[in-house]
Amino acid sequence: MYQRILVPVDDSETSRQALVETTRFCCEQHGKTRLVHVIDLAQFTWGGAEFVDVGELQTNLRENGRxxxxxxxxxxxxxxxxxxxxxxxxxxxxxxxxxxxxxRSWQADIIIMGSHGWTGLDHLLMGSVAEGVIRHAPVPILLFPIKRQK
Structure with a gap:
């Protein structure tokens, strides 16, 4: 049984659908769940920063993450x-x-996350956080591939 379940979230439909599946999984496990959101505060400091208020953008990132x-x-x-x-x-x-x-620091037993399931050029251009986690995770991954509606 998994006691410490880490769930990365963002503001995407993929993440929302993975949360629904996570609810089903967690109800059966009765463990602790940690929702994690990552923000990159440096993304607005690379070039063009003289045209925007970087501090305000970073505040907005924090507020959106909250x-x-x-x-x-x-x-x-x-x-x-x-x-x-x-x-x-x-x-x-x-x-x-x-x-x-x-x-690692929270000592998660499993990581649950969604993936867009991009392939080909989309995958090459967009990359995949899920793929990066899978390659180096210290614990099992439960990945929900979310298929895009056509």
Whole structure:
């Protein structure tokens, strides 16, 4: 039985659908669930920063991250899943690496996340946080591939 379940979330339909599946999984496990959202505060400091208020953009990223976590927390809590939240701030680098670091430090037993299931050119251009987590995760991964509606 998994006692410590780490669930990365963002503001995508993929993440929302994975949360629904996570609810089903967590209700059977009765463990602790940690919702994690990663924000990259350096993304607006690379070129062109002289035209925008970087501090305001970073504040907006934090506020949006807080809303993402609150929404995900409400969904799981409404289904009886004991949940804690955490926002991870990075300054450049890999979101997958940040998630793996959090999984290690929180001592997660499993990571549950959604994936867009992109292939071909979409995958090459967009990359995949899920793929990065899968390659280096210290624990099992439960991946929900979310198929896009056509």
């Amino acid at each position: 809303k993402v976590l609150e929404s995900a927390h409400a969904l799981l809590q409404g289904n009886g899943v004991e949940t804690e939240t955490a926002m991870i701030e990075i300054w450049g680098g890999s979101i997958a690496t940040a998630l793996i670091g959090d999984a």
